[in-house]
Amino acid sequence: MTTRPRIIIPTTIKANDVIEVRTLITHVMETGQRKDRDGQPIPRNIISTFKARYRDKLVFTADLHPGTSANPFIAFNLKVSEPGELQVEWTDDKGTSVVEKSAILLS
Amino acid sequence: LRVAVSGRRTVLIGGASAFVLGGLLARVAGAQTVTQSLAQATNQPGVPATAAAPAPAPTVVTWESEMKRILADGQVSEGKLALDIPEMAENGNTVPFSVTVESPMTAESYVRSLHILTTANPQPLVAAYRFTPDNGVAHVASRMRLIATQDVIIIAETQQNAFLVARRTVKVAIGCCGN
Numbered sequence: 001m002t003t004r005p006r007i008i009i010p011t012t013i014k015a016n017d018v019i020e021v022r023t024l025i026t027h028v029m030e031t032g033q034r035k036d037r038d039g040q041p042i043p044r045n046i047i048s049t050f051k052a053r054y055r056d057k058l059v060f061t062a063d064l065h066p067g068t069s070a071n072p073f074i075a076f077n078l079k080v081s082e083p084g085e086l087q088v089e090w091t092d093d094k095g096t097s098v099v100e101k102s103a104i105l106l107s
Numbered sequence: 108l109r110v111a112v113s114g115r116r117t118v119l120i121g122g123a124s125a126f127v128l129g130g131l132l133a134r135v136a137g138a139q140t141v142t143q144s145l146a147q148a149t150n151q152p153g154v155p156a157t158a159a160a161p162a163p164a165p166t167v168v169t170w171e172s173e174m175k176r177i178l179a180d181g182q183v184s185e186g187k188l189a190l191d192i193p194e195m196a197e198n199g200n201t202v203p204f205s206v207t208v209e210s211p212m213t214a215e216s217y218v219r220s221l222h223i224l225t226t227a228n229p230q231p232l233v234a235a236y237r238f239t240p241d242n243g244v245a246h247v248a249s250r251m252r253l254i255a256t257q258d259v260i261i262i263a264e265t266q267q268n269a270f271l272v273a274r275r276t277v278k279v280a281i282g283c284c285g286n
Contacts, residue, residue, distance in 0.1 A: 018243035031252075031284060033229055059241040067225055067233030069201040069250040069283075076236070079212075079243030 007088055007102040013080055015106050021052070022075040025090050025098065031066035047072055049091045054104075055084035080104055170224045170231035170260065177222050177262050178270055186271035190261050194276075196253060199283035205248035208263045208271065212238070218245035219266045227257035229284075252283040 005025035013019055025047065032044025050062040050072075060076045078086070083106050091097040166172075187209035196202040210218045217240045223233035233251045245263070253259075256278045263271040 020246075022248075031230065033284060054241065057241070059239050061237045062247075063235045063237075065232035065234055066230045067223070067228055067251050069252050073248070073250050075205075075246075075248035076238075077242045077244040077246050079241055 005088070005090065005098055005100045007086065007100050009086070009102055009104065012107045013104060016079070016081055018077050018079050019104075020075055021078050021086065021088075022073070023050075023052075023088055023100075024071065024073050026071050027090070027092065029064075029066070029068060029070040029072065033066070045093045047090045047092045049089075050074055051089045051091075052076065052078075053087045053089075054078060054080075055082070056087075080106070082106075168231060170226045173222075173224055173231050174260065174262070177264075181264070181268050181270045183272055184269045186263070186265075186269070188261065188263055188271045188273045190259065190273050190275055192259060192275060192277055195278045195280065197280050199253040199255070199279045199281055201250045201283075202253050202277065202279075203248070203250050204259070205246065206261055206263075208245040210245045210265065212240050212243055212245060214240050217242075217266055218263050220264045221245070221247060222262040222264075223251065224260040224262070225251070225253060225257055226260065228252065228254050233259075253277060253279045254282045254284055255279055 003026045005023065008022040008024075010017075010019050027047050028045065029047065030042055030045045032041070034042045036042055044066070046066055046068070047064055050064060051058060052060040059078060062074060064072060072090075083104055086102045086104055087099060088101075089097060089099045189207045189209075190204065191206070192202065192204040204223075206221060206223075208218045208221065210216065212218070218238050220238070221236045223235075224231050225233060234249065236247045238245050251259070256276070258274050258276050260272065260274045265271075
């Protein structure tokens with residue numbers, strides 16, 4: 001998780017729109033199945049939890065498993081009735097957690 | 108079973124490399140090293156075996172067992188569940204997909220979760236997504252790994268504990284996760 005994750009939302013949002021929130025983060029998503037050159041297993045390290053909060057309320061979560069690709073892209077929908085802050089949190093097996101925020105304004 | 112097989116492979120590789128190393132060292136340093144590295148070669152296979160023995164037998168996770176766990180005793184019912192995934196995936200490392208479940212997404216009736224499973228990946232689970240009525244639409248898009256041609260199964264669960272299931276075969280040209 002070296003580069004900053006991204007949250008992409010539509011540029012214009014009206015009240016009561018259902019928008020698509022697209023998120024992207026850089027992560028190896030090591031499955032735990034692979035071995036290194038010496039034949040030693042490479043320990044599993046994947047982003048296992050994904051949480052999205054809107055106006056401090058949990059609106060969408062995901063438990064990710066090794067079947068999710070590296071650099072996970074996750075898109076979900078959100079019904080926007082009031083402006084507020086969208087907060088997305090990714091946590092990997094090592095306990096490293098990254099939070100990215102995006103302000104949702106109504107036009 | 109899978110764990111046991113991969114364990115054995117490690118042992119064999121370990122044994123073989125020690126043996127090769129033994130041969131090289133013998134040429135350089137003579138007979139004493141040979142006996143030493145031979146001892147190493149005979150010890151080596153024992154190490155992972157004894158280390159693995161006391162561990163409780165890991166329960167094998169298959170897509171069938173995962174499906175049973177997710178469905179529990181719930182009822183599979185009719186419903187509209189759309190899985191959008193390529194019929195033929197060029198690159199198994201990243202296969203884009205999206206799922207939409209028809210639901211009013213109100214507090215009284217909404218899709219609670221969506222599970223994605225694969226039938227041939229060594230680890231069958233892709234993800235489990237959990238929705239709330241605030242999502243407005245029960246829709247998710249992501250990318251999955253597919254090791255070979257296989258079926259993708261999606262299971263949606265409504266808040267009334269009804270399950271909707273869909274299954275689709277995806278042909279994979281180049282599988283993911285090469286060692």
